[in-house]
Structures are given as structure tokens and as C-alpha cells.
Amino acid sequence: MSKKTVFNDLKLNEKGLIPAIIQDYSTKDVLMLAYMNVESIKKTLKDRKTWFYSRSRDKFWLKGETSGNIQAVREIYLDCDNDTLLVKVDQKGSGACHTGDWSCFFKNVDLESGRFNDEDHS
Amino acid sequence: MSKKTVFNDLKLNEKGLIPAIIQDYSTKDVLMLAYMNVESIKKTLKDRKTWFYSRSRDKFWLKGETSGNIQAVREIYLDCDNDTLLVKVDQKGSGACHTGDWSCFFKNVDLESGRFNDEDHS
Numbered sequence: 001m002s003k004k005t006v007f008n009d010l011k012l013n014e015k016g017l018i019p020a021i022i023q024d025y026s027t028k029d030v031l032m033l034a035y036m037n038v039e040s041i042k043k044t045l046k047d048r049k050t051w052f053y054s055r056s057r058d059k060f061w062l063k064g065e066t067s068g069n070i071q072a073v074r075e076i077y078l079d080c081d082n083d084t085l086l087v088k089v090d091q092k093g094s095g096a097c098h099t100g101d102w103s104c105f106f107k108n109v110d111l112e113s114g115r116f117n118d119e120d121h122s
Numbered sequence: 123m124s125k126k127t128v129f130n131d132l133k134l135n136e137k138g139l140i141p142a143i144i145q146d147y148s149t150k151d152v153l154m155l156a157y158m159n160v161e162s163i164k165k166t167l168k169d170r171k172t173w174f175y176s177r178s179r180d181k182f183w184l185k186g187e188t189s190g191n192i193q194a195v196r197e198i199y200l201d202c203d204n205d206t207l208l209v210k211v212d213q214k215g216s217g218a219c220h221t222g223d224w225s226c227f228f229k230n231v232d233l234e235s236g237r238f239n240d241e242d243h244s
Contacts (some may be wrong), residue, residue, distance in 0.1 A: 001232060001235070001237050001238070001239055001240055001242055002237050002238035002239070003237070004237065005231075005235070005236040005237050005238070006231045006236050006237075006238070007236060009229070011239075018153065019141055021143050021152055021155060023152055027150075028149075028150035028151070029150070029208050030143055030145055030152060030208050032206075033141065033143060033206040045231075045233055045236055048233065055146075064181075073233065075230065075232070075233075076231040076233065077218055077227035077228065077229055077230055077231065077232075078229045078238075079154065079155065079226040079227050079229070080220065080221055080223070080226045080228070080229070081226070082220050084154075084155040084226075086152050086225075086227040091183060097202050098202065099202055101189055101202070104201040104202045104203070104206075105199035105200075105201050105206075105208040106199065106202070107131070107199055107200040107201070107202070108197065108198070109127075109197075109198040109199065109200060110123060111130065111167055111170065111195065112126050113123065113127070113199065114127040114129060114167055114211075115123045115124050115125070115126065115128075115202075116123070116124035116126055116127070116128070116131075117123055117124070117221045118123055118124055120155065
């Protein structure tokens with residue numbers, strides 16, 4: 001194991017945040033993207049559940065705290081240039097999206113026209 | 123098909139950019155995260171290859187232009203709150219990372235200690 005921790009390498013943006021891609025461990029579906037800071041990464045490591053930081057609300061939030069749709073952390077990766085996290089989780093409940101969808105990425109863009117395909121309730 | 127295009131809904135950040143998660147279409151591996159602006163999304167739709175925008179270099183870049191590791195676009199999704207793109211691609215060549223790795227997410231964080239696991243050459 002390396003002597004360096006994720007906190008040694010981490011490059012935060014000018015707001016002190018790093019984007020975290022959340023991927024379901026078993027289906028490999030990309031579920032959402034949210035932002036963490038140093039403290040929310042620590043809370044995520046400690047609890048093995050995803051904690052994010054909302055700058056607009058100036059607060060930490062535990063994903064699924066109200067909905068019950070908790071994300072149990074399986075693996076965490078930092079990317080090659082240290083400015084993005086990939087967090088692999090077991091998504092609990094109905095899914096990650098506040099709309100009730102499994103994934104936040106349901107608005108499918110038609111490559112020809114740039115329009116949304118209707119079946120994705122966009 | 124909806125009357126709205128991706129450009130109607132898109133929420134750019136204060137730099138005029140939107141993060142784009144790049145996922146390999148067949149393996150579902152998350153490969154990288156990079157940033158697009160309106161013009162690079164247009165170029166991506168037109169060419170069916172990923173075009174990004176680098177603010178630090180103030181230029182557009184076609185992924186794989188020098189390495190040959192082009193990303194052929196299969197599907198594009200905008201997330202529920204319109205501030206992140208998910209682009210599913212056929213990754214060509216050896217992979218997405220400038221290190222030669224398939225994915226930019228190879229630095230695995232030990233959940234107990236926060237240290238990097240050595241096998242991931244971090």
C-alpha cells in the first residue's frame with residue numbers, strides 16, 4: 001500500500017470541491033454526479049455511505065437520508081490528474097434520482113437533431 | 123421526439139462549461155471526465171466523436187487526435203438537473219488515459235486507511 005493518501009493527491013476546484021461520479025457496482029450504470037469536499041470524503045470513508053457537500057445550501061448531505069435510497073460504498077478511485085472521484089456503490093431502494101428514476105441520466109439526446117427522445121420523459 | 127434540444131435545457135457553470143462523464147458503451151467502464159461547452163457539444167454531435175474544451179489552453183480538443191484513441195459516440199444523456207452529460211462511446215485503441223491505461227480511474231483508494239493501493243501504480 002502506498003504511503004500517500006487520497007488527501008495528499010486530491011486537487012480541489014476553486015470552491016474546494018471535487019466532482020464524484022457515482023456508479024452502481026453490480027449493473028455498472030452511471031447513477032449521478034455530485035460534489036464532495038475534504039470533510040465529505042472523510043465522512044464517506046468513515047460511514048461507507050456517500051456524503052456530498054452542497055455549496056448553495058452550505059451543508060453536507062447524506063445521499064438517501066430522507067428517501068432511504070442510501071448508496072453503500074464499495075470502491076473509490078481518484079483519476080490520473082487527481083481532480084475527479086469515481087465511487088462505486090450498491091444503490092439501495094428505487095434508485096439515485098430525486099425523480100424516482102434509477103439513474104439521473106434519463107434524458108436521451110438524439111444525435112441527429114440534438115432533441116430529447118420523448119420516451120425518456122424529458 | 124421533444125421540441126426541446128439539449129441546448130435549451132443545458133446549464134453551464136460560471137465558466138461556460140459542463141462536465142461530461144465518458145463511459146465505454148460495451149464494457150460500461152467509466153473512462154474519464156472532461157468538460158464541454160456549447161461549441162464542443164455541437165462538434166461532438168456533428169462528428170460523432172468526443173470534442174472537449176480546455177479553458178487553460180483556451181482550445182477545443184478532439185479526444186484521440188494525436189494518440190488515435192478516438193471515442194466514437196453512441197449515446198448522449200443530460201442529467202435531471204441539466205448540469206452533467208453522460209456520453210457513451212466506443213473507446214478506440216488502448217484506452218482513454220494519457221498514461222496508456224484503459225480508464226483514468228486506476229488509483230484505488232483503500233476505504234480503511236484512505237491510502238492508495240499499490241497495484242494501481244499510484
